[in-house]
Amino acid sequence: MGEYGAKDARWISMAGMTPVILTGALFVYFCGMVPTIASGGIIRHSIPWIPSLDIALSFYIDGLSLMFSLLITGIGALVMLYSARYLAGHPQFARFALYLFSFMLSMLGLVLADNVLALFVFWELTTFTSYLLIGFSHADPKSRRNALQALLLTAAGGLALLAGFILLGFATGTYELSEINAAGSLASNPLYGPILVLVLLGAFTKSAQVPFHFWLPNAMAAPTPVSAYLHSATMVKGGIYLLARMHPSLSGTDAWIWTLTIFGGVTAVFASLMALRQTDLKQTLAYTTLMALGTLTMFLAGSSGYAITGAMAFLFVHSLYKAALFLSVGIIDHATGTREAGVLGGLAGAMPVTAAAAGLAALSMAGIPPFLGFIAKEVAYSGAVGASLWGFVVLAALAANALMFAVAGIVAFKPFFGPQGKLPHAPHEGPWPMLAGPVILGVLGLAFGILHGLAASWVIEPATNAVLGFTDSGGRVKLWAGFNLALGLSVVTFILGAILYLRHQALRDRLAAIEARGPDFDAGWDRLMAWLVVVAEWQTRLIQTGVLRQYLFATFAVTAVALALPLFWLGALQLDLAMPSVTLREGVVAALIIAGALLAATTGSRITGIAALGVVGIGVALIFIIYGAPDVAITQLLVEMLIVVLIAIAALRMPYLDPTDKGPAFRPRDAALGGVLGVLVALVMLMVTAGPIDRRLTDFFEAASWTEAFGRNIVNVILVDFRTLDTFGEIAVVIVAALGAFALLRSARRDKGEERE
Amino acid sequence: MNSIIVTAGARILVALLLVFSVFMLLRGHNLPGGGFIGGLLGATAFIVYAIACGTAEARKALRVSPEGLAMVGLGVALVAGLISALTGDPFFTGQWYWVGGDSYETAAFSINSVLVFDVGVYMVVFGGILSLILMLEEEL
Numbered sequence: 001m002g003e004y005g006a007k008d009a010r011w012i013s014m015a016g017m018t019p020v021i022l023t024g025a026l027f028v029y030f031c032g033m034v035p036t037i038a039s040g041g042i043i044r045h046s047i048p049w050i051p052s053l054d055i056a057l058s059f060y061i062d063g064l065s066l067m068f069s070l071l072i073t074g075i076g077a078l079v080m081l082y083s084a085r086y087l088a089g090h091p092q093f094a095r096f097a098l099y100l101f102s103f104m105l106s107m108l109g110l111v112l113a114d115n116v117l118a119l120f121v122f123w124e125l126t127t128f129t130s131y132l133l134i135g136f137s138h139a140d141p142k143s144r145r146n147a148l149q150a151l152l153l154t155a156a157g158g159l160a161l162l163a164g165f166i167l168l169g170f171a172t173g174t175y176e177l178s179e180i181n182a183a184g185s186l187a188s189n190p191l192y193g194p195i196l197v198l199v200l201l202g203a204f205t206k207s208a209q210v211p212f213h214f215w216l217p218n219a220m221a222a223p224t225p226v227s228a229y230l231h232s233a234t235m236v237k238g239g240i241y242l243l244a245r246m247h248p249s250l251s252g253t254d255a256w257i258w259t260l261t262i263f264g265g266v267t268a269v270f271a272s273l274m275a276l277r278q279t280d281l282k283q284t285l286a287y288t289t290l291m292a293l294g295t296l297t298m299f300l301a302g303s304s305g306y307a308i309t310g311a312m313a314f315l316f317v318h319s320l321y322k323a324a325l326f327l328s329v330g331i332i333d334h335a336t337g338t339r340e341a342g343v344l345g346g347l348a349g350a351m352p353v354t355a356a357a358a359g360l361a362a363l364s365m366a367g368i369p370p371f372l373g374f375i376a377k378e379v380a381y382s383g384a385v386g387a388s389l390w391g392f393v394v395l396a397a398l399a400a401n402a403l404m405f406a407v408a409g410i411v412a413f414k415p416f417f418g419p420q421g422k423l424p425h426a427p428h429e430g431p432w433p434m435l436a437g438p439v440i441l442g443v444l445g446l447a448f449g450i451l452h453g454l455a456a457s458w459v460i461e462p463a464t465n466a467v468l469g470f471t472d473s474g475g476r477v478k479l480w481a482g483f484n485l486a487l488g489l490s491v492v493t494f495i496l497g498a499i500l501y502l503r504h505q506a507l508r509d510r511l512a513a514i515e516a517r518g519p520d521f522d523a524g525w526d527r528l529m530a531w532l533v534v535v536a537e538w539q540t541r542l543i544q545t546g547v548l549r550q551y552l553f554a555t556f557a558v559t560a561v562a563l564a565l566p567l568f569w570l571g572a573l574q575l576d577l578a579m580p581s582v583t584l585r586e587g588v589v590a591a592l593i594i595a596g597a598l599l600a601a602t603t604g605s606r607i608t609g610i611a612a613l614g615v616v617g618i619g620v621a622l623i624f625i626i627y628g629a630p631d632v633a634i635t636q637l638l639v640e641m642l643i644v645v646l647i648a649i650a651a652l653r654m655p656y657l658d659p660t661d662k663g664p665a666f667r668p669r670d671a672a673l674g675g676v677l678g679v680l681v682a683l684v685m686l687m688v689t690a691g692p693i694d695r696r697l698t699d700f701f702e703a704a705s706w707t708e709a710f711g712r713n714i715v716n717v718i719l720v721d722f723r724t725l726d727t728f729g730e731i732a733v734v735i736v737a738a739l740g741a742f743a744l745l746r747s748a749r750r751d752k753g754e755e756r757e
Numbered sequence: 758m759n760s761i762i763v764t765a766g767a768r769i770l771v772a773l774l775l776v777f778s779v780f781m782l783l784r785g786h787n788l789p790g791g792g793f794i795g796g797l798l799g800a801t802a803f804i805v806y807a808i809a810c811g812t813a814e815a816r817k818a819l820r821v822s823p824e825g826l827a828m829v830g831l832g833v834a835l836v837a838g839l840i841s842a843l844t845g846d847p848f849f850t851g852q853w854y855w856v857g858g859d860s861y862e863t864a865a866f867s868i869n870s871v872l873v874f875d876v877g878v879y880m881v882v883f884g885g886i887l888s889l890i891l892m893l894e895e896e897l
Contacts, residue, residue: 630789634781638797642886645804649893709851709871710861711786719791720871720878724849727874728834731881735827738885742824745896 011433015094016084019101020077026108027073030066037066037462040471044114044178060114060178063462064244067312068111068237070459071319075233076104078437082327083225085433086334096136100226103129107234111241116165116175123161123206123238127154130235134222146218149525153215157205161242164198167191172249181248181469196250199242200259207239207293210267214521217274217286224333227282228326228437231289233319240293240315243300248469251303260301261389265396267294272403276504277511281329281339281411285322288365288407291400292318298396299380302387305464305472310380312463313477316455317364317372317445324361324441325411328354331434332415337424341410346420350427353435355416360442362412364449366405366497367490370479372449374490377401379476381486398489398496405497406504452477553670556677563680575686585626593619601674610647614640631715760809767809774802782879783872792875796882803887812894823888830880837874849874 033043046058061069080100087093106129109122128151135147169175171191172183186192203209208216216236220227230236243260250256271290278284292314299311331354332347333339348355364373380397387393429435448455456477465471481487500507545551567573582590596615603609617640624633701714701722711717719727778798785791807815816822841850851871858864 631791631794634789634794635797638794638801641801642797642804642890645808645890646893649890710853710867710869711871713785713787713789713791716785716791716875719793720786720875721851724838724851724874727878728838728849731834731878731885732831734881734885735831738824738827738888741889742892745892748896 009088011085011088013084013093015097016080016088019097019104020080020084023073023077023080023101023104027070027077030069030073033061033066034070034458037061037063038458040462040465042178046114049115049118055117055175056115057118058114058176059112060176061112062466063459063464064241064312064466065111067316067459067463068241069108071233071316072104072107072111075229075319075323075437075441076100078440079225079229079323079327080104081433082228082330082437083223085431086225086330087223092136096133096223099129099132099136100229103133103230103235107238110238114177116168116177116180119177120158120162120165123202124155124158126235126238127151127158127206130154130219130230133226133230134219136223136226137221140221143221146215146221150215150219153212154205157202157212160198160205161202164195164202167195167198171195177245181246184249184469185252186249187253192250192253193255196253196255196259199246199250203239203242204263204297205239206242207236207297208267208290209239209263209294209297210270211521213267213271213290214525216290217283218522220282220286224282224326224330227286228323228330231286232322232326236289236293237296237315237319240296240300243297244311244463244467247300247303247308247467251300257301257388260297261387261393264294264296264298264301265392267291268298268396268400269294272400272407273511274515275407276403276410276500277508277515279341279508281332281341281344281415282326284341284407284411285326285329288404289322291404292322295380295397295400298393299383300467301389301393302383303468304383304386305468306379306386306476307383308467309460309464309472309476310376310383312460312467313372313376313379313455316459316463317376317448320441320445320448321361321364321373324357324438324445325365327434327438327441328358328361329411331430331438332427334434335427335430340421341414343421343423344415345418346416347427348416351416351429353439354430357435357438357442358412358416360446361438362408364442364445365412366408367401367493370446370449372445372452372455375449375452375477375479377490377493378478378481378486381489382476382481382484385485394489398493401493402496402500405493406500409497409501410504449479452479553673556673560673560677560680563677563684567680567683573683573687575683575690577686586623589619589622589626592622601671606651610644610651614644617643629715631713763809767805771802771806774798774805778802778879778883782875785875786871792878793882796879797886799879799883800886800890804890807891807894812891815891819887823884823891825884827881827884827888830877830882830884832877833880834874834877837870837877840870840873 036043043061044058046056049055049057080097083096083100084093087096090096103126106122106125110119110126113119113122131147131151134150135144137143165175168180168186168191171186171189172180174180186195189195205212216231219231222230268291271287271294275284275287275291278287296311296315296318299307299314302308329339331351332344335351335354336344336347338344360371364371367373367377381394384390384393384397456474460477461472461474464474593616596612596619600609600612600616603612617636621633621636621640624630624636701718704722705711705714705717709717709721711721778795778801781790781798782792782795783790785795803815803819806818819826838849840852841848844850844852846852852869853871854868855861855864856866856868861867
């Protein structure tokens with residue numbers, strides 16, 4: 001990406017600025033809702049969407065969704081401004097801006113939707129738009145692969161989620177989240193187990209919990225602003241949002257507490273170790289995001305005021321500092337041409353503003369007082385101490401936070417103040433549209449730390465109340481909470497973190513050695529994909545043989561089974577074998593048809609076969625005439641003629657056939673199938689005639705044809721007057737079929753033409 | 758096929774078939790016939806011509822492309838349905854205008870949207886089937 005966004009590139013464009021302005025306006029709009037929500041209000045808005053299925057496009061704004069909306073639109077506007085400058089002059093920038101804006105809207109829909117099915121649709125839209133964003137550098141095969149991996153993994157989780165939502169609808173009788181949550185815990189419902197498993201599958205794949213984590217670091221193939229946006233504030237937090245949203249109805253059981261604690265804790269520790277192991281700053285940040293997601297999952301396992309307040313505060317502050325750090329790394333990459341931790345250093349002189357912004361964000365990430373990151377960590381520690389599995393939670397949180405402290409040093413201290421290596425080009429300060437994001441977000445981390453009362457009452461406490469499902473006592477967000485266990489844990493964190501930072505080079509080598517021996521999830525994924533292709537090829541070879549006779553056999557066999565099952569298994573067979581007297585005329589026609597059919601089945605010659613089939617067709621037309629349906633008879637005759645013409649055309653062009661080779665005279669398999677199918681159809685016909693014929697429609701058309709439509713030919717009147725729309729559909733089908741054949745034959749001509757040339 | 762007898766016979770047969778197809782189309786509302794049967798007969802006429810004189814000759818005699826004819830036919834059928842919008846009736850309600858009277862019994866003849874629709878069906882079936890068979894003749 002280094003070649004775009006040059007110093008003198010024109011970056012103000014319609015495509016670049018429209019999303020910034022719209023997203024900024026949305027941010028202001030949501031800011032206007034803060035007083036209502038902070039005072040305990042709820043805003044609900046509903047539009048009927050599919051009334052027959054009771055699906056409404058209903059939106060629900062409480063503390064939780066408002067916090068997410070503010071992060072999505074606020075950070076979104078800054079990221080869009082940043083990317084307008086970052087990708088200035090990129091030939092596909094307009095496309096990028098469209099993807100990013102669509103993603104923002106989908107994400108907003110996801111956090112505002114009240115109807116679970118609407119939520120699912122937005123969930124899949126975020127998956128889809130993020131696929132487009134991750135694969136934006138589509139000329140790069142790695143980028144395409146990683147985008148597909150993210151798509152398949154999160155979409156698979158999405159399908160599980162849909163199943164979970166439908167079960168949820170069965171269990172509660174409603175699809176509105178607000179009503180589901182108001183009904184209280186589902187723990188005693190018999191469907192609780194399946195619902196929990198399916199919802200967690202969706203949330204864990206989206207929020208990249210181990211063992212579904214590997215797509216997130218791979219998604220760093222996207223341009224840096226995308227990583228900053230999708231993988232800090234928004235998409236990956238979709239799963240966290242879902243866990244928080246469903247907290248009132250699903251939490252509190254042993255299954256919930258154990259699953260979330262263990263998956264979250266393992267993810268947090270694993271990700272922090274991996275973060276330390278990376279040398280690419282962007283990869284390091286990707287793993288710290290994974291760590292944050294693990295920590296959030298772990299804290300959402302609890303139901304205490306401290307645990308949830310801690311989770312919400314951490315979620316809020318993480319979005320601020322992680323977006324700032326990602327954007328700063330983007331500026332460093334842009335300015336120096338590299339993101340390698342080993343090379344970068346001493347940039348503070350050349351890039352003072354970036355250094356300051358990244359420094360502020362990193363201090364918040366490291367949890368240094370008086371930053372909001374410190375407060376979030378303190379509250380979280382208090383929650384960890386009171387958790388059900390407190391020993392595990394405290395250890396996991398301690399390890400993750402200490403590693404985070406070290407990582408903060410690696411990404412924001414060393415590149416600016418450490419020793420400088422050989423850089424691809426001389427560093428320079430970033431342009432202001434790119435600096436705006438990191439500076440504002442970095443300063444906010446400090447400002448909200450000092451004015452923590454505002455952050456708490458505006459955002460964190462309303463969100464906490466929404467997750468808990470009741471109004472919490474509040475007042476937990478404090479800079480100074482006295483000498484307590486949490487403060488002690490913070491001090492231990494700082495000491496451990498400092499040691500880890502000083503020794504991180506040695507640790508990195510050690511970790512790399514361990515990683516080389518551990519299971520490689522990414523390679524496993526590739527094996528799974530390869531296996532899928534093998535299975536697909538195998539079953540295609542099995543089913544799609546390309547032999548017409550086998551297709552026909554399968555079609556007729558399935559028809560026979562479909563007819564036989566209801567007849568014999570379900571006992572639908574009722575026959576009236578009383579034979580009406582047959583006139584000579586009818587008998588002759590029947591004999592003609594039977595003779596034609598027998599000849600067609602037994603002849604060895606193709607021409608004789610076609611002619612014999614024609615006899616059958618004409619016999620059927622005669623029956624129509626005998627029973628007074630001349631229109632049908634004429635159509636039948638004409639179609640028979642056209643079929644003969646078509647077959648004649650085909651037969652003339654058939655490849656050379658040996659006239660002496662007539663094939664096997666008798667094919668027992670085909671004969672058996674033909675006989676069985678014939679008997680079955682005859683039985684069905686006998687059943688139809690056995691029942692009384694409902695003449696209501698016939699009577700109506702006989703009476704109305706002349707008086708209402710001024711026509712005496714009932715068939716035609718039905719076609720062109722009573723059921724005109726049906727006829728219209730049918731002639732449209734005729735055209736589609738003709739055009740399809742046209743295209744097919746034309747392409748055959750082109751292929752032939754190419755061969756000749 | 759280069760048989761003078763077939764070619765000469767086909768010319769007469771084609772003319773008769775075409776006239777007959779229009780006859781079937783027009784009488785369809787009261788007697789056996791209609792747009793579908795008429796269209797099939799019309800297509801048959803040109804197929805006979807194509808067999809006797811070749812597809813290039815048949816296409817030349819038709820002057821317009823059969824696919825285009827079918828598509829225009831679909832448009833004609835749609836217009837027949839839209840006429841009812843002028844009187845505020847539902848889509849595809851038949852519209853009748855009596856000439857020389859005020860009912861079916863007294864009028865000399867009628868102008869109606871139902872026949873317009875049937876003409877559309879005729880063109881679609883005619884064009885669609887003919888397109889298919891001519892293409893097969895040429896490509897296979």
